[in-house]
Structures are given as C-alpha cells and as structure tokens.
Amino acid sequence: MSHGGMEGNDILGDFKIGSLPTLIYIPDFVTESEQTALLNKIYEAPVSKWKSVKNRRLQNWVPSWLTKITQKVHDDSGMFPLPINHVLVNEYLPDQGIMPHQDGPAYFPVVAILSLGSPVVMDFTPHLSLRFCTSTWTNNVKDRSSNKGALDIERVQWLDNHSPFSVLLMPRSLLIFKDKAYSDYLHGIKDVEVQSYNGVINEVEAVNEQVLDHSLSKDVKSIQRTTNRVSLTCRSVLKVHKNLFKI
Ligand SMILES: O=C(O)CCC(=O)C(=O)O
Numbered sequence: 001m002s003h004g005g006m007e008g009n010d011i012l013g014d015f016k017i018g019s020l021p022t023l024i025y026i027p028d029f030v031t032e033s034e035q036t037a038l039l040n041k042i043y044e045a046p047v048s049k050w051k052s053v054k055n056r057r058l059q060n061w062v063p064s065w066l067t068k069i070t071q072k073v074h075d076d077s078g079m080f081p082l083p084i085n086h087v088l089v090n091e092y093l094p095d096q097g098i099m100p101h102q103d104g105p106a107y108f109p110v111v112a113i114l115s116l117g118s119p120v121v122m123d124f125t126p127h128l129s130l131r132f133c134t135s136t137w138t139n140n141v142k143d144r145s146s147n148k149g150a151l152d153i154e155r156v157q158w159l160d161n162h163s164p165f166s167v168l169l170m171p172r173s174l175l176i177f178k179d180k181a182y183s184d185y186l187h188g189i190k191d192v193e194v195q196s197y198n199g200v201i202n203e204v205e206a207v208n209e210q211v212l213d214h215s216l217s218k219d220v221k222s223i224q225r226t227t228n229r230v231s232l233t234c235r236s237v238l239k240v241h242k243n244l245f246k247i
C-alpha cells in the first residue's frame with residue numbers, strides 16, 4: 001500500500017464498499033504479529049486506564065506505542081486533515097455490543113476503526129436529521145399546515161434514499177467512514193454472540209476461511225463471536241478556540 005496523503009484517493013478505488021459516500025474497508029490492515037503486539041500492549045495497560053461503561057469497557061488515550069499505527073491510518077487513508085490525536089479502545093465480550101449512535105460534533109467527520117479479535121457485524125441505520133422537525137416548529141400555524149405536505153414528501157424521499165445496511169468487520173481490518181455514512185446514519189453492534197452476515201455490503205471483501213471458522217455451519221451465514229473483540233477508533237479532535245464564540 002502506498003504512503004503519503006497524496007495517494008489517499010487510491011484507497012477510494014481499491015477499497016470502497018457499497019454505493020454510499022463514503023465507506024472504505026481494508027482487510028488485513030495489520031499483520032497477525034502486529035495484532036498480537038497491539039493486544040498485548042492494550043491488555044498490559046493498568047486497570048486504572050479502563051473505564052467501564054454500559055456493556056463494554058474502554059481506554060481513552062494515545063500512548064506512544066500507538067503512534068505507529070495511527071500514523072499509518074493517517075498516511076494510508078489521506079482522509080484526516082490533522083494527525084490522529086484521539087484513539088478510543090473498546091473491548092467487547094462476545095455478547096456485548098454498542099447502541100446505535102452517531103459520533104459527536106467534537107471530531108472531524110471521519111472515523112477509522114481498527115478491529116482486533118473476534119469478528120463482528122456493524123449495522124448502519126438511517127438517522128432522520130433534525131431539520132425535518134425544526135422547520136415545522138418554527139413555522140406559524142398557517143404555514144405549518146401548508147408546509148406539512150412538503151415536509152412529509154421530503155421525509156419520504158429522504159427515507160427512500162437511505163436504507164439500513166451492515167458491514168462485517170474482520171479482525172485486523174480497517175473500516176473508514178465519512179460523508180453521508182457518517183452524518184446520515186447511526187452505527188451500532190448488536191449485543192449478541194451469534195450474528196448474521198447475510199447481505200453485508202462487503203461480503204466479497206471480508207468473507208474468507210476465517211469467517212467460515214466462525215460460522216455455525218457452512219450453509220448459514222452467521223458468525224459466532226467466541227472471543228473478545230477489541231476495536232481502536234481513531235479520530236482527529238478539532239480543538240475549538242476558546243474565544244470563538246466571544247466575537
Ligand atoms: O467498536 C466499534 O467498532 C465501534 C466503536 C464506536 O462506534 C465508537 O467508539 O464510537
């Protein structure tokens with residue numbers, strides 16, 4: 001794989017999945033030995049570095065041993081305007097997931113997720129933006145009744161253009177998402193040990209011998225999460241200037 005931000009666009013051609021702007025899935029982003037080394041470092045961290053939250057525990061820091069990987073994510077993708085300065089380490093037991101959510105406004109709107117350990121299916125669900133509600137509230141009663149039809153049509157059109165979809169995240173893979181995939185969808189992982197990967201948008205790219213090892217049977221497209229999964233969510237945090245709102 002090429003290095004340097006200039007080559008960032010190659011990634012779109014080589015690793016783009018689905019039809020939505022923009023999802024990138026890179027299998028084998030790190031080697032087996034890099035995965036082992038990363039997991040060792042993560043589990044060597046003192047217990048005090050872990051924070052328990054509903055359904056998982058996490059580490060929220062960028063130690064020096066992670067900079068090699070964050071640099072590679074930054075350089076290979078060419079999609080981050082700043083160095084990656086925020087890494088969330090999430091650990092999931094086989095029956096743990098994460099509620100559908102949207103990543104907060106503190107981040108530049110692109111995220112890269114490195115998956116280690118057990119494979120998992122991530123679901124993306126369309127998320128009706130607030131604009132459909134706010135414009136109704138701010139109109140006066142007369143306008144509201146005449147606009148309601150237009151808003152309903154807009155809402156239906158929006159929903160027609162947005163369908164739920166899922167992505168299979170294999171160990172050692174990197175998922176990058178931005179644009180509509182970031183802004184118009186929630187992402188989440190179900191709290192279940194057995195997950196169907198039927199119809200995932202990256203089946204061709206992700207399904208290999210290892211998936212079949214995790215499958216309940218060769219005929220049923222389901223993976224069994226037998227071990228923990230650890231994910232590294234890499235982001236650029238924009239530092240908002242303190243005086244920005246004082247002007
Ligand atoms: O573990 C994952 O793959 C997702 C984590 C995530 O969505 C987040 O940290 O915001």
Ligand SMILES: [Fe+2]
Nearest residue numbers: 101102103187
């Ligand atoms: Fe997230």
